[in-house]
Amino acid sequence: MTNFSLDSSPSVVLELTLRLKIRDVMTTQLITAEKKDSLRHIQQLMKVNRITGVPIVEGKRLVGLISVDDIIQALDGGFIEEACEGRMSRQLIVLEDDMPLSLGISYFEKYHFGRFPVLNKDSELVGIVSSRDILTGLLVEMNKEMEQLEEKLSPQKEVGTTIYSREFSLHKFDFEHAGTASGTIKMELKEKGLDPKTLRRVAVASYEMEMNLIVHSLGGTLKVTHMPRQTVLEARDVGPGIEDLEKALTEGWSTANDWIRSLGFGAGMGLPNIKRVSDDFHIESEVGKGTLVRSVIRHPELGGEV
Amino acid sequence: MNLQQIQTQLGCEVLAGGSLQGANIEHVCACDMMSDVLVVEKDNLLLVTSLTTEQVVRTADIVGAHGVLITNGKQPLEKAVQLAKQLNIPLLRTRLSTFEACVQIGKLLNL
Structure with missing residues (x-):
């Protein structure tokens, strides 16, 4: 997993992490499953979509999460065909979409999860954010900053x-x-x-x-x-x-x-x-x-x- | 050479467009793949094709062609005719095949 440390980041990056919101970097095209879906089904979802975590939802409400670790345990323990309901993590650490990105980064440092589900004000699942999303979001934003800087410096x-x-x-x-x-x-x-x-x-x-x-x-x-x-x-x-x-x-x-x-x-x-x-x-x-x-x-x- | 000469020589039906005499033609692109037409960097161009969709007229407009000649006696779609009128691009139709039409035009161009 990528490790972030805000302490040693240049001030430009630091400022960006305060200005950007979680919603600016999160993935909104969600791959989700329902409680009755089997762990095998979720394993397939992960394989096909190349992801390592699948939120379990009831409508727009987040009720759990299955990570690739859960799948490994299921394969190991021989319960891969079971419905995910009994095996999913229910005590979830989530982020809110209007939290500053800096807080999201601190969560990655604190909890060592690969991803966090993102909820909106109405507690509906609206996205998921991985360390990769954060890096991409920061790079895109830094690119914009650079372009603006170049424009300012350009004589034309x-x-x-x-x-x-x-x-x-x-x-x-x-x-x-x-x-x-x-x-x-x-x-x-x-x-x-x-x-x-x-x-x-x-x-x-x-x-x-x-x-x-x-x-x-x-x-x-x-x-x-x-x-x-x-x-x-x-x-x-x-x-x-x-x-x-x-x-x-x-x-x-x-x-x-x-x-x-x-x-x-x-x-x-x-x-x-x-x-x-x-x-x-x-x-x-x-x-x-x-x-x-x-x-x-x-x-x-x-x-x-x- | 202008479109009027082509129209006379090939006995084309005029479906849309403005002045045929004013449409100077020096180059011809005979093609049914519109992306291949977009590669052509020639002025005073005539597009010869057996396609009948409005994309033919659209493509002609994009490359600034002076006219479109539909071959094989095909009737272009109504939308194509409307677009040609709207963009003021001459749209002609001939019973000749693409090859035969090109041979005739080649003669006019002294090729």
């Missing part, structure tokens, strides 16, 4: 000034509206006076992102942020995540089915295309969680090669 301050920003919600297999987000982005950036060549790159990237969200994801958002020297596109979805990023970035590699191909998509050029038109390209993906694709396109006519 206007890079950070947003002229136009918009977010579109996209749904799985919603071919009826496919392309309307990119169409809107293209039209509106044209009105903002973006030169045709750059506009085309932005349009291609946003269209591929939009189609990816519709064809491959369980749904997500496409966000465009237009600044004087660059346009940033971000596609964020809620799953299923990409198993092999290297393959997904290979031209011609596709997981699309015949139906999608019959609509003219699934050529295996989506991500490579986005990368091709981007000055900066970033992708991160976790199976079961989701994917984030970010494309930065600079505006050369405005001296965008910063």
